[in-house]
Amino acid sequence: MNITDLTKYEKARILGARALQISMNAPLLIKIEAEDLEKINYDALKIAEVELTSNILPISINKPFPEKKDTELKRAKEKKLTDEQAEEKEAEEEKEIAKEGEIMQLANPEDEQEEEGAKEGEKA
Numbered sequence: 001m002n003i004t005d006l007t008k009y010e011k012a013r014i015l016g017a018r019a020l021q022i023s024m025n026a027p028l029l030i031k032i033e034a035e036d037l038e039k040i041n042y043d044a045l046k047i048a049e050v051e052l053t054s055n056i057l058p059i060s061i062n063k064p065f066p067e068k069k070d071t072e073l074k075r076a077k078e079k080k081l082t083d084e085q086a087e088e089k090e091a092e093e094e095k096e097i098a099k100e101g102e103i104m105q106l107a108n109p110e111d112e113q114e115e116e117g118a119k120e121g122e123k124a
Helices: 008-023 034-039 044-053 083-107 109-123
Strands: none
Touching: 008 044
């Protein structure tokens, strides 16, 4: 797998796992000179990064794709209401609308006063 095909999350996961292995004294998969190791202060993450960029890590990533289904999706059946149920539902909706109107009137009594003032102004 090419390093350019990896997401930043996959890179981070691979580097973290390999750095942990290196910090637990796992053998290095690439030959790095002692001078280079001293330059990077024996940093396991830097060593793992060098191994990843050289495409030498034997770590594979499985990216499963969703399976395609040949069957069609089932649609939900609509529940048919009888005439009585439909009338009851309409009555309930009208009651809710009336309640909302009453609540709005109670919440904004100033609006009523403004409307009355506007009507009086039109009459004059």
